[in-house]
Amino acid sequence: MTTVQKIKEIEDEMAKTQKNKATSYHLGQLKAKLAKLRRELITPQGGGGGGGGIGFDVARTGIASVGFVGFPSVGKSTLMSKLTGTHSEVSAIDFTTLTTVPGTVKVHGAPIQILDLPGIIEGANDGRGRGRQVIAVARTCNLIFIVLDVLKPLGDKKSIEGELEGFGIRLNKKPPAVIVRKKDKGGIAITNTVPLTNIDHDEIKAICSEYKINNADVAIRQPNATADDVVDVIEGNRVYIPAIYVLNKDISHVQIDAISIEEIDLLYKIPNSVPISSSVWLNVDELIEKMWEALDLVRVYTKPRGLPPDYSSPVVLRKGKSTVEDFCSSIHKEIAKQMKYAIVWGSSAKHSRGQKVGLDHILEDEDVVHIAKK
Numbered sequence: 523m524t525t526v527q528k529i530k531e532i533e534d535e536m537a538k539t540q541k542n543k544a545t546s547y548h549l550g551q552l553k554a555k556l557a558k559l560r561r562e563l564i565t566p567q568g569g570g571g572g573g574g575g576i577g578f579d580v581a582r583t584g585i586a587s588v589g590f591v592g593f594p595s596v597g598k599s600t601l602m603s604k605l606t607g608t609h610s611e612v613s614a615i616d617f618t619t620l621t622t623v624p625g626t627v628k629v630h631g632a633p634i635q636i637l638d639l640p641g642i643i644e645g646a647n648d649g650r651g652r653g654r655q656v657i658a659v660a661r662t663c664n665l666i667f668i669v670l671d672v673l674k675p676l677g678d679k680k681s682i683e684g685e686l687e688g689f690g691i692r693l694n695k696k697p698p699a700v701i702v703r704k705k706d707k708g709g710i711a712i713t714n715t716v717p718l719t720n721i722d723h724d725e726i727k728a729i730c731s732e733y734k735i736n737n738a739d740v741a742i743r744q745p746n747a748t749a750d751d752v753v754d755v756i757e758g759n760r761v762y763i764p765a766i767y768v769l770n771k772d773i774s775h776v777q778i779d780a781i782s783i784e785e786i787d788l789l790y791k792i793p794n795s796v797p798i799s800s801s802v803w804l805n806v807d808e809l810i811e812k813m814w815e816a817l818d819l820v821r822v823y824t825k826p827r828g829l830p831p832d833y834s835s836p837v838v839l840r841k842g843k844s845t846v847e848d849f850c851s852s853i854h855k856e857i858a859k860q861m862k863y864a865i866v867w868g869s870s871a872k873h874s875r876g877q878k879v880g881l882d883h884i885l886e887d888e889d890v891v892h893i894a895k896k
């Protein structure tokens with residue numbers, strides 16, 4: 523039996539197993555088995571394969587990158603070309619784009635790299651089409667645009683999410699507040715600071731056992747934690763990436779009977795979605811604004827001594843990597859060593875007249891910084 527067949531068999535069994543006290547151990551086991559098979563599927567066998575590949579690894583520029591993922595001919599290249607001014611082939615024929623095509627767009631002074639990618643098809647994970655390479659690139663992005671054709675959005679949305687999830691990408695989700703700490707003895711000790719609503723102790727024990735973890739402290743701190751969350755924590759190679767659903771092609775231009783009212787209704791209820799038309803440039807400004815918010819970047823303005831701050835070219839940092847030291851190193855690697863102290867104005871400062879801070883001070887968006895040298 524191939525891995526794909528084994529996965530199918532487990533999925534079928536899970537579908538026909540009702541979740542209750544008597545079956546939860548069995549279901550936990552199946553969840554863990556499934557995760558292990560999926561990992562097998564995406565791990566390249568022998569030399570190479572899997573991710574990367576000619577034309578897929580492009581030089582990374584800018585402070586953050588946004589990858590375009592979608593079925594063929596949904597308008598990814600049309601959007602990317604217009605957004606960045608970089609040429610990426612557009613045509614009505616599917617699979618026009620064959621490699622990663624990089625471009626850059628400047629948003630609020632920050633250069634953002636845009637990666638146009640080939641269209642993917644269902645089964646991308648199992649090695650169909652160039653799906654694997656595409657998803658491997660998406661895994662390294664700071665934001666994913668899931669581009670959907672407004673005429674068939676819901677089915678496509680589900681299968682693209684399935685492909686990305688199968689590759690260990692978790693969309694619009696925080697890492698689960700679940701800790702599994704292995705020990706030498708004592709069995710599986712489960713503690714929870716929140717009530718367990720979606721998972722019980724048997725299920726957790728089954729998952730651990732499937733991963734041959736016999737002794738561990740398992741702490742559940744997340745409300746509504748699921749068996750999938752526990753599996754994700756044990757597997758450990760998940761990436762958590764924000765996603766925006768781009769509903770492309772102008773809905774007012776399509777024949778009204780091509781899409782049902784119910785479907786339009788559901789469409790506008792998709793969280794994190796923006797309806798646009800890339801060909802007639804409709805609502806793209808809103809998309810750019812959503813992109814900016816999702817990237818969660820920190821702009822810092824430099825203030826030279828005795829001069830006003832330079833608002834024209836911010837130093838752009840990432841949330842979680844925005845200390846004064848990060849600020850210094852992104853200008854020049856020697857600056858942190860030469861710094862005596864820094865003065866900060868803005869939301870991270872305690873008072874409006876400026877606060878004297880050290881290298882570990884965390885900066886916030888639109889702060890102004892003066893570096894005083896030794």
Ligand SMILES: Nc1nc2c(ncn2[C@@H]2O[C@H](COP(=O)(O)OP(=O)(O)OP(=O)(O)O)[C@@H](O)[C@H]2O)c(=O)[nH]1
Binds near residue numbers: 593599601620771
């Ligand atoms: N009506 C309409 N057509 C569009 C829009 N955006 C793109 N198209 C058309 O859709 C077709 C496919 O566009 P592409 O930009 O090549 O699509 P893609 O997603 O990059 O396709 P692949 O690279 O093959 O995956 C082209 O004929 C475009 O002119 C839109 O907003 N409205």
Ligand SMILES: [K+]
Binds near residue numbers: 596613617618
């Ligand atoms: K196309």
Ligand SMILES: [Mg+2]
Binds near residue numbers: 618640
């Ligand atoms: Mg294309």
